[in-house]
């Protein structure tokens with residue numbers, strides 16, 4: 176909510192030209208309403224808190240919680256519009272059809288170190 180207010184203020188003050196470049200933090204596809212929740216934890220040993228996650232197909236809301244102090248991201252291979260970043264906690268929604276997906280962190284070196292997990296959507 177706070178990000179939305181800041182973005183609106185910027186657009187109002189500086190004009191619509193900023194609208195196209197002010198969205199760097201809204202990587203989520205932004206479906207609504209969310210019909211399923213998935214919580215993913217990020218740990219300082221460059222792992223997620225599980226090797227695999229499950230979800231129902233539809234509009235899925237991800238809650239990404241940082242259990243440590245290293246900054247992390249959460250992306251889904253093949254879903255270019257979706258990205259969460261922590262910090263502490265971030266949430267976002269994405270429309271997912273049934274299938275197998277791979278979650279990963281795109282901070283340099285993290286995926287190679289094991290920061291990836293399977294996501295099964297049914």
Ligand SMILES: [Cu+2]
Pocket residue numbers: 221246247248280281282285290
């Ligand atoms: Cu990471």
